[in-house]
Amino acid sequence: MTEKPADTKEYWRWQEYHRVVPGKTWSDKNLITAGVDVGSVGSKAVIMIDGEVYAWAVTRTGSNSPDSAIKVMGMVLDGTGLQQSDIKYTVGTGYGRVNVPMANKAITEIACHAKGANYIWGSSVRTILDVGGQDIKAIHCDETGRVTSFLMNDKCAAGTGRGMEVFADLLKIPIEDMGKVSLSIEEEPEPVSCTCVAFAKTEAIGLLRKGWTREKVIAAYTRAMAIRMANLVNRVGLEKEFVVTGGQSKNMGIVNRVENVLSVKTLPSPNWREGGLDPMIAGALGAALLARALYLKAQGS
């Protein structure tokens, strides 16, 4: 008898990648700017040519913000032929924004997400739900992507990307399948009453022991988290058009349920798997746009 190897699969791992928009070229005449969003869980970078997205990269944040910024910047430059010195202005944003070594300025991720959403979905966007690694933010903005009001959760992992990672590991479901799995149930269960991720370790096991399927457990948790998010959106004031940004925007289980609770449809998102803009890069994208505006302002034109 051979011993069964311990399950060392990292269910929480999500795809790290970089992409260069095909068919785009640059020269010295172009204004090249960058945005680097060092989040608590993911680091994102975007390079823009004259205000249009040229390349982006998404990676996991390490234990140190400067290293994560350098890493994601290296990834985004890869394959573009650009050097760091070709970038005229860089804005850092996100949880680690003050620790982005190449940044000329740091701007809060709230402003950047609104700007980024305005670019990705257009000027009709008014309400943005940004679900990141450790924050949930509801942002209201005007037609130029300027923030008019916002709210964020207090530091609680329930509903955040980090919380979902813990669930993925706990239930042994790859994180990128969590949404699909949570929707593969016949009847939506009641949401769990306790959303605390620390307690979920014992509570979810209790539910499984009671005979609940993994699908049902994850559906009940996803629903409870979607309700938290929807409450935040309602408090900031839901106005159409509505979009979801951040890593969790890729979780269809979350997006679907938030839509249900709020009785509103989100604007259709580009398909990032097929080359479309990734809603996870909204913050970095907004930062790159603001970098361009700041550079032009400094040049006095």
Add this chain to the structure above:
Amino acid sequence: MITAGIDMGIQTVKVVILKDGVAAGKAKAFSGFEPTKAAEQAFAQALQLANVKKEEVSMVLATGSGMDMAPYSAGNVSMMGADAKAGVFLFPSARTVIDVGAEEARAVKCDERGIMQDFVVNERCAAGAGTFIEAMARALEVKLEDMGPLSLKAERASPINATCVIFGESDVVSLIHRQESKPEIARAVFDSMADRISSMVHRLGINPDVVLVGGVAKDVGFIESLKRKLGISVLVPEDPEYAGALGAALTAASRKKGASK
């Protein structure tokens, strides 16, 4: 008269045998997967310590989150009611009882008879309960019982904004990477928890004297942080984790007395 109280906690089951107004026997056991069995074990042990036979116990009442699973019990006492009763029994001047257990924290306002007037509970969040200290001790690679004494060595607290166990774990890891001292991190853990508890107590209104009970009340680090945050002294009984069971046993005694009148 002999009565007993069983506190069916999430992590441990506690039993108190009360004989003529004195806690004559106390015992506890890990709740585990069979809390009823654990309670039976603790009950037998407490009887033995009190030198009392099971038949001599005139009434058993249960409390704690698993109270419906308690053996021998004639009924339940709310956790807040038990806290109030025990708090005033232990310290007659007590008017506020704070109970911090493994997974829950609450504060109870009571009168001089030990009758609960009002209460607040934390909303099932691990950051305001013993679980938080346990998780942080694991992240720090420090034994749970060493956390308190360790924190007392610190002059200041590390900058930590952990108010969630999940984020706290990664916060602590990065603090260790930055070579912050362990005592200062430990103190930050207690401070952050005491912050949470103290804002909860403020919602209720602080009515001195304040008594702290529950398993976490055994932690000197937490007691110190809570005193600092509340800005007043806090009374802590011996064996604070038995307060719930004591409150249930006391309630049983007064019910018996009432019935015999």
